Amino acid sequence: MVHTPTRPYVLFVQHGWHDTNRRMHRLGLALAEAKTEVIAPNLGLIKTWWRIDPLIEQVEQIAIATRDQYPDRPWRIVGHSMGGLIWLELLQRHPEWWTRIDAVSLISSPVGGADLGRILDPYRWGIGIARDLGTDRRAIAEHLARQVPMQTIASDYDGGSDGTVPIQCSQFRHASYTQLSGIRHDNTKDHPEVTAAIQTFWQTLPNPLVQDQNQDPYEDAIITELQAIPGMTDAHRRDFHQARVWATLSQGFTLRTWRHPLGIHHIFLADAANRCRFAGFVGWADTQGLYQQLTVIKQRWTD
Template sequence: MPDFLLYAQHGWADHNYKISCLGQTLATPDALVVAPNLGWWNTWWKIAPLIQTVETIAIANFEQYPHTPIRIVGHSMGGLIWLEILNRYPQWWKNVHSLVLVGSPVGGSKLAKILDPLAIAIGADLAINRMAIAEKIAFHIKTLSIAGDINGISDGTVTIASTQFSHGKFKVLKGINHPRLKNHSLVARAILDFWAEL
């Protein structure tokens, strides 16, 4: 039986290698790291099938380890995927030790609207404001939101403001851009410090 299940989910225009490395850094020797690779190309289209893929894996793991604590770390869109899943399964909340959103555009991504103005692909999904969902979940689950800051406004991709919401803890890491957030030593340190407080 694992100490805990650690879900480490990559985001848009990415694959799972670096977020998996972050997961391994955070895990104990007896933890099980689950870092689904959604496929770089797949992340450009719609979020629904990506949510379905992660949800299917989570359901299978929940059935196999129904009493094992769950820790979740999602980078960028990976955090949004987990917000959607947790919103669907409030019965899982009692098993979730913590949720960490790393550079996740919870309030909606302005860049997504620019890149996909006709909302043909992933842009419409990334532009959705999920603040109400995040606040509801953070009221029940210990939640940390980490933002990068390279210019006082954003990490170069996601605005700092879009990562902030009520009931969760918030941490800004200066000098770290969006891609580096997925596997940076300061991100790992912030997560470990957060866990140590719980």
């Protein structure tokens, strides 16, 4: 059940990696309405470099205390970058909180797994925060988005990312998607256009859940299989023009591959108009499995 937007609410705003709460608190104040209680946990810049679980637990304790203090107020949640991932993990652990939530907005959050995290920790040994940032949480986000109104915001700063997180990495099914342009990752946390995008989303509340009406079901089915390949990580589209056709599929779609100078294999899906519809890569350990699964996809989606 979604609460009416005029009712006093609690607004959680959560900063991410290598950050403090200062600018997210400023965003919260810009978003707040009369009688809004803004909660902006400060996790500590140094602590965000180590592991995500202690950060989740810290936010969890604050959320529990806030729930006890304001038992009748609904929640609105805004997370920037890793802050959005923290809330995805937290809400997965606490489905009993879902009925309290008016809306969740993720800003520049690497839901599909940060490519930087996979590059720094290709074998997922647990090097600092890299493994946690590189984890694919798209299934968690899509499941949650079927239950509560969710928005994901990305910015195209350099033709495929906000300078840090690929646009594709922030996208997931069943959520309202807002794409901005020309705003770097660090500035999406409190940019006026981000504030306006969240306010516009809130104006639709209580809103029906997103039905993904504009998604080509054929394209979506192929992308779903590509995303399911072990080790697959969303990539920047900048190297799409270097890729060569590996397989031609039905309806004019093509699978294209490119090998990075460091030996990292990339896969792209292009539509009949030669537009990049998916970009991803796998680490060295998953290269053989990549081509095995691509062969299966080729057989399934070729006339």
